[in-house]
Amino acid sequence: MSSEIDSSTLLSRASQLIDLARKAGADAADAVVVRSRSQSVSVRLGKVEGTESSESDDFSLRVFIGKRVASVSANPGFDLQALAERAVAMAKVSPEDPFACLADEASLAKSYPDLQLLDTTEVSSEMLREAGLAAEAAALAVKGVTNSSGAGASAGMGGLVLATSHGFEGSYMASRFGHSVSVIAGEGTGMERDYDFDSRLYYAELDDPADIGRRAGERVIKRINPRQVPTGKDVTVIFDPRVARGFVAHIAGAINGAAVARKSSFLRDRMGQQVLKSGLSITDDPLIVRGPSSRPFDGEGVSGERMVMIEDGVLKHWFLSTSTARELGLQTNGRGVRGGTAVSPSSTNLALEPGDITPEELIRSVGNGFYVTELIGHGVNMITGEYSRGATGFWIENGELTFPVSEVTIASNLKDMFMRLTPANDIDRKFGVAAPTFAIEGMTLAGR
Incomplete structure (x- = not known):
């Protein structure tokens, strides 16, 4: 997983979007970027079945003209002015919504605490693979477990960058790590399935993959017959x-x-x-x-x-x-x-x-x-x-x-x-x- 990414550039683009929307005729606007970074590895019966990795910064601009509102979305690399003008043009022909508005300025966060949501631990695909294999092996070692539905491990981060036309600017990121396994006990029509998993913000706090696998195996054999x-x-x-x-x-x-x-x-x-x-x-x-x-x-x-x-x-x-x-x-x-x-x-x-x-x-x-x-x-x-x-x-x-x-x-x-x-x-x-x-x-x- 990549280390924390500076959000200042995204905040600057969000603020530019709002300025352009106001110049195009919007009474008020806000711009948000939903950030996502993730990687995962899935294994089954001792072999890697799939690996995935993704990154995205999804922009959304919301504009208000009187009681009319419109929203547009775009990926990075879009033309700021074209997006702002498009949103305003859409708002002008939208039906009125008497309840749509920005939050009252008085209710906006003036400051906010560090909630320690981001763990920047670097987790490689090899570490994810080893965790998935360890969870599956521990589950299959439980007497009575007959097959595996697969195991996996993941690491990622997500967050929000927000700017509004009445002065709010803020951003935060949160990490997420996970281990999981699903196994089968019994044969034929008597097969039963169960699973176990763990998910944490901090990598070091995750349950050991072998413990997760053992628990999954013990759960499933209790379900037989x-x-x-x-x-x-x-x-x-x-x-x-x-x-x-x-x-x-x-x-x-x-x-x-x-x-x-x-x-x-x-x-x-x-x-x-x-x-x-x-x-x-x-x-x-x-x-x-x-x-x-x-x-x-x-x-x-x-x-x-x-x-x-x-x-x-x-x-x-x-x-x-x-x-x-x-x-x-x-x-x-x-x-x-x-x-x-x-x-x-x-x-x-x-x-x-x-x-x-x-x-x-x-x-x-x-x-x-x-x-x-x-x-x-x-x-x-x-x-x-x-x-x-x-x-x-x-x-x-x-x-x-x-x-x-x-x-x-x-x-x-x-x-x-x-x-x-x-x-x-x-x-x-x-x-x-x-x-x-x-x-x-x-x-x-x-x-x-």
Whole structure:
């Protein structure tokens, strides 16, 4: 991976773009460069299957004329004046958008902290290859593992360069390193697959590839010879942290201001009301030093702060960008994210805060139930909250994990699931969405 690249040239070009847009007739404008550098190696059965390397600096210019807005994108090497004139010409014929605007000048970051997001460690393709091979070899060495779906390693960095017509200029970069492996156990129709991975901002903090491989192998052999279980209508389901993180992402989607404005969230009318069990909180913090999804400012130049989105079970905030906030009659809270030429709200370092008991104690308290390790399909309706997913995992009997389970479906409504959620204390905050193991009572399980 290349060492940190000076962003001053890109900031200068972004500022030039804005000046040219203003001269061409724009009332206001901002220019952003999304930076990306990455390399990866994939291996399978001891041989390299592929290597990839990419670099890009993608420019976007957004211009405003009255209540009209237009955006254009380009790669490096474009003609600055032609792009600016094109954007202004597009804005002049665009329909009016009463909510599109730059962030208020008063809300812009005047300074921002060094969050230590960039590790400039040089990682060669040979180092990536060796890591992938080591992870796969360790997984295949686990007794009962019969094949490999492949392993890989990656290194990269990405970041943002932003300039606005009302004075903001800023940039940041963040690194990302990863190791992963996927293996198979069993034969024929009885084959099962599982995986393990690690992803970090700092290379030295990555789990050892051999440990990742061993864990993947141990996970998959536990899944051999799964059974179906009888259908039940009042089953306690425990979510492994892997699937718990995805579930918390559903909560984030339901409290996203854009979904609320579109009336596509089942929580759109619940502000100030209890939506989780008392005692539970959801936090979001963009300013965690070395946080996996930290950022010193958002895609509009606004600094975010740590927020308790749901406090003691009560919904307190939406995720808001400037335009979404205006549509809802509110103020942005620095959660705007650039997606192509658009800005939309999103979470940063999101966490379902942990409870007080261990996962083992939580499992024992259930008695009989279902421990989910993987979910299948996309059966979640964010408008109604209806939830139905295929699932695999382990049956809980007398407070212990007993035999593997597959080909079942778990179902409920997210409104009810939120109110019946009990978290353990094993949260791992190395992911952008963090969640402990948790149990949800009263779910329907469709089996044999």
